Amino acid sequence: MLRIKNLEAGYGSLRVLRKVSMHIGPREIVTVIGANGAGKTTLLKAILGLMDSRRGEIFFGEQELQTLPTERIVSLGCSLVPEGRQIFAPMTVRENLVLGAYLLYRNRKGEGVEEDFERVYTLFPRLKERERQLAGTLSGGEQQMLAIARAFLSRPRMLLLDEPSMGLAPMMVREIFAHISRLRKEFGITILLVEQNARAALSIADRGYVLETGRVVLQGPSEDLLANRDVQRAYLGRDLNG
């Protein structure tokens, strides 16, 4: 579904990604794990056309993405759930969701929007309860649900999630990740999940890539990465000296 070859991207003279190649099959959950500054967010931005300087190949299905503006990429079915949620705090939950459904309103005159809202509310009953509440008053976990729900309303074929676990309590992380799994299972949405929380990410992902200073140093089935000692030491916080 997504195929990247030799992707290089950076800011000015700073090179962040160095010949990154990866692929995501249809209905796969793939995670990219790595420390702060490894290039994870840059990777997502490069896919979505949010980086000025980038080289390499990015294919979404048969469509080459390098030359397309972000809005075209999004309308092809590639949606981002950004780091730090980026919800509109002074607006209500409902209003935030309406913004996510913008493409549906524009392209299909709102047709099917009500059904989509119902679907979102079934997935996230908590958002239904707080429909009229200001988004800024939601808890961190609820805000994350809102961000995911908002992206879901653009009817993506692939969802790119940037650190959805950030700042959340372990229990809430589990809940959010269970929701992400359901998006694949119930709606067939392909997921690219960028995470520092390697354990949580690998627990739902089929495969993973380990990014270190802009390079892929390891890749493979989640099972293999969980068993890899480098991953355990660097990303799973396991003390191997004990």
Place this chain on the structure above:
Amino acid sequence: MYWEPDKELMDVEEREQLQLERLQSTLNRVYAHVPYYRKKFDEAGISPEDVGSLADLSRLPFTAKEDLRENYPYGMFAVPMREVVRIHASSGTTGTSTVVGYTRNDIRTWSNLVARILTAGGVTKDDVVQIAFGYGLFTGGFGLHYGAERIGASVIPASSGHTQRQIKIMVDYKTTALVATPSYALLVAETLRDAGIPMSALSLKYGLFGAEPWSDRMRKEIQDRLGIIATDNYGLSEVIGPGVSGECLEQRGLHINEDHFLVEVIDPDTLSPAPPGEIGELVITTLTKEAFPMIRYRTRDLTSILSDACPCGRTGRRMTRVTGRTDDMLIIKGVNVFPSQIEAVLFEIEGTEPHYQIVIDRKGAMDEVTVLVEVSESIFFDQMRRQKEMVELIRKRLAQELGISVEIKLVEKKTIARTDGKAVRVIDKRKL
């Protein structure tokens, strides 16, 4: 039957993407963790970042057996020792051994790859698999063992040798698949015949043979005598052990596990790529090994690549059976001679047994080659004339094939020492 159909039947373009991803991450790792590779890459003026396609592989330096020896024992490991759960050593057919290591993931990968090859060779969970490879530092025994166990077959770790006991096990335990060297399979067949045990006493269906070169004639001999389908499989400890490639029941060459190994065939003299389909030295790059990754390892094994489709449906390329090694190439009277050439000729001649030995000596400045050939008893006790005719026939055929003249000596059956492992085909007495 496939073990991992999603990998074995993978779309070629998809596989190439996977190979590139794996190659790039392997290069990033070896450059960071193995001083030997970092130095070699730096000297060659190439960095992992310069590799953006599979074709760029050819810009990387080769790794040779000598490099492994210089880094003996652990210098080529890409992980700390505490991550290594298994150590093997090369079987040391030639020279000193080299030490290789495996992480837990490597063992799992290895088991899976061997399971693919066993499955391709007919083995299922319903089979009773007798493994007559040595268990020990040699990768053959444990490699096949873990693969067969992975499939769920009933594994008999018989190990090598004790042929009488092997046969008792084979008959009594109703072994359905035999794993051994081809020369050992022949020895088993011979021993069975001598003991008067008929083929009907065996439950054998499949034989999976490897670890030494063998010919099609030898395959036919083994198949006929043991009543099995015999397939060839290939591997070497420096790369992983068995599991690099293996034949399917079509017997049309060995399917390479290309999602884990990148293969090239080069001219061993010029080091440039051999023309497509031509025989040359096999060079392997590992794509998934953690503890002991190999970049462009010169195997010294001679083979060629088959790119046409196999009726079994596997999409990877295949290699022809290894016909010899660059280092068992004999230079006799200035001519390059491979033992496999001699074997091929002998097998075409009626009345010879599939056992032979090449003895090379030097008288003055001249190389002298004597080929000892076992012949069936009937000929041996027959009149001198027939023996003479046979010697002449072999001499003539070998001269045609090799371009040099050799002495032929017919010997009685079982004169040539049998081994439990790899056969000793060449005795070079020359003091060079």
